[in-house]
Amino acid sequence: MSRVRVEVRELTKTFLTGGREVAAVTAVSFDVRDKEFVALVGPSGCGKSTVLNMIAGLVPPTAGEIRLDGRPAAGVLPQVGYVFQKDTVFPWRTVHRNIGLGLEYRRLPRAERENRVREAVRLVGLEGFEEAFPATLSGGMRQRVALMRTLIVDPEILLMDEPFGALDTHTKLRLQAKLLELWFAKRQTVVFVTHDLAEAITLSDRVIVMTSRPGRVKLIHEVKLPRPRDVIRIRETDEYAREFSTLWHVLGEEFAKAEAVG
Amino acid sequence: MTERTRVNFWRLAILVVTVGLWEGLTHPAVTKRVSRVVYFVDPFFISRPSAIWTRFWYLNSSAVRVPLWQLLISTLESTALGFAVGVATGFAAGLILGRNDRLALILGPYIVAVNSLPRIALVPLVTMIFGFGIVAKVVLAWLIVFFIVFFNTFQGARGVDPDVIHSARFLGASERQVMRTVVIPSALAWTFASLTPSVSFALIGVVIGEFIGGESGGGIGYLIIASLGTLNAADMMVALIVLAVMGIVLAIGIRQVEARLLRWRPEYQARA
Numbered sequence: 001m002s003r004v005r006v007e008v009r010e011l012t013k014t015f016l017t018g019g020r021e022v023a024a025v026t027a028v029s030f031d032v033r034d035k036e037f038v039a040l041v042g043p044s045g046c047g048k049s050t051v052l053n054m055i056a057g058l059v060p061p062t063a064g065e066i067r068l069d070g071r072p073a074a075g076v077l078p079q080v081g082y083v084f085q086k087d088t089v090f091p092w093r094t095v096h097r098n099i100g101l102g103l104e105y106r107r108l109p110r111a112e113r114e115n116r117v118r119e120a121v122r123l124v125g126l127e128g129f130e131e132a133f134p135a136t137l138s139g140g141m142r143q144r145v146a147l148m149r150t151l152i153v154d155p156e157i158l159l160m161d162e163p164f165g166a167l168d169t170h171t172k173l174r175l176q177a178k179l180l181e182l183w184f185a186k187r188q189t190v191v192f193v194t195h196d197l198a199e200a201i202t203l204s205d206r207v208i209v210m211t212s213r214p215g216r217v218k219l220i221h222e223v224k225l226p227r228p229r230d231v232i233r234i235r236e237t238d239e240y241a242r243e244f245s246t247l248w249h250v251l252g253e254e255f256a257k258a259e260a261v262g
Numbered sequence: 263m264t265e266r267t268r269v270n271f272w273r274l275a276i277l278v279v280t281v282g283l284w285e286g287l288t289h290p291a292v293t294k295r296v297s298r299v300v301y302f303v304d305p306f307f308i309s310r311p312s313a314i315w316t317r318f319w320y321l322n323s324s325a326v327r328v329p330l331w332q333l334l335i336s337t338l339e340s341t342a343l344g345f346a347v348g349v350a351t352g353f354a355a356g357l358i359l360g361r362n363d364r365l366a367l368i369l370g371p372y373i374v375a376v377n378s379l380p381r382i383a384l385v386p387l388v389t390m391i392f393g394f395g396i397v398a399k400v401v402l403a404w405l406i407v408f409f410i411v412f413f414n415t416f417q418g419a420r421g422v423d424p425d426v427i428h429s430a431r432f433l434g435a436s437e438r439q440v441m442r443t444v445v446i447p448s449a450l451a452w453t454f455a456s457l458t459p460s461v462s463f464a465l466i467g468v469v470i471g472e473f474i475g476g477e478s479g480g481g482i483g484y485l486i487i488a489s490l491g492t493l494n495a496a497d498m499m500v501a502l503i504v505l506a507v508m509g510i511v512l513a514i515g516i517r518q519v520e521a522r523l524l525r526w527r528p529e530y531q532a533r534a
Contacts, residue, residue: 092450094526
């Protein structure tokens with residue numbers, strides 16, 4: 001068994017809204033092992049993004065503990081990469097200069113930067129768009145820029161908050177395939193937040209199902225599908241159908257509860 | 263006819279008709295058998311284009327002690343200086359306070375107080391301190407431009423999307439790198455929105471300074487106030503037209519710089 005890279009212990013977060021304390025997540029615990037791809041799923045408002053943001057150091061937990069590589073997490077760490085659902089590509093920089101940002105921040109020599117950016121552009125098929133500004137690109141292309149911008153600095157732990165949530169189905173599938181391909185080559189430790197169960201099963205080794213608000217861990221499920229996976233073909237297999245149906249019944253209850261409340 | 267030529271045609275038409283009417287209406291209406299000349303509109307007050315044209319060339323000739331183009335250069339110089347200093351200081355102050363909540367909170371009331379003073383009320387004080395020369399004019403322009411640019415940049419610096427800043431931090435940006443690669447480019451869009459009005463306001467500050475400064479201050483404003491002394495409407499019109507043309511040229515210049523620096527914005531992106 002490989003070592004644990006992300007440890008989440010009894011994590012609780014309460015927000016103060018209108019003078020009242022509202023629990024977003026209560027006593028969430030799980031581990032993510034080295035090179036593992038874990039998906040965090042649950043109905044909207046269940047606090048899955050809050051959990052991710054606490055791991056990332058963006059939101060301080062109310063109680064509980066997070067350890068990254070055995071050390072208590074404090075703030076934004078250099079070995080962690082984060083991909084937002086929201087478009088955070090810098091609109092005032094070209095594709096090329098967006099992807100090279102992390103290398104620029106690390107003051108790498110220009111020649112090396114150029115080489116690595118060129119390689120990154122090629123990996124996500126953005127050749128010919130190097131000098132384009134984000135305003136002229138589609139949502140899918142912008143998210144590819146965001147992905148490469150994060151991956152180019154080789155983060156060992158990759159946190160992703162519904163990165164493909166705003167994309168249409170076709171673009172989403174293509175980006176899932178791209179992500180799997182890139183991940184299979186480098187094997188980062190990934191925590192991937194999504195409300196799309198199909199996406200979670202297709203991509204991950206384990207699926208952590210969260211309950212509706214206040215979020216708790218309902219189930220941790222091992223996805224026993226072989227790798228490398230083909231995002232389209234895998235959906236046509238019986239194994240996939242079984243995984244989906246098992247998780248769907250568990251998750252379905254929570255979706256129903258979330259609907260009843262919200 | 264393309265849309266562009268159509269627009270230009272109507273622009274030209276308006277100019278020709280206005281100048282034509284102006285010239286026509288300010289000529290004597292009845293010329294025979296009256297003891298005094300009667301006008302539709304008395305050129306004493308608004309002069310007439312042909313007279314303005316004549317005065318324009320006269321004022322530029324060596325017949326006058328300080329030719330018009332020298333007055334123009336003086337005004338231009340004060341305006342450019344006041345504008346540049348105002349933009350630089352306003353931008354810096356906007357960035358600093360925009361990224362420092364406590365400082366912004368402490369200084370807030372003072373900034374509002376100073377800004378709510380009508381600038382013109384400060385003219386006598388500025389004159390008292392800086393005299394009648396170029397410094398007073400530059401200070402007046404600066405006083406106006408600073409606050410416009412400051413408030414815009416301040417808004418821009420505060421409005422930076424926190425997630426964009428976070429994404430920079432995740433990529434390893436230091437505080438200074440966040441400022442240089444996120445806050446400044448993001449605030450620039452707001453700053454630029456304030457530059458075109460700032461030029462006009464810089465010009466207001468300078469011209470007021472020249473009203474007060476008299477001959478020693480020089481400039482187009484001095485020509486206006488001197489023409490009032492001699493009740494010379496033609497000279498006044500020359501000064502006003504020169505100011506208007508100068509304003510247009512400066513505004514176009516800023517637009518060019520803006521289009522270059524903000525070329526990433528959708529409105530400046532040529533779409534295929």
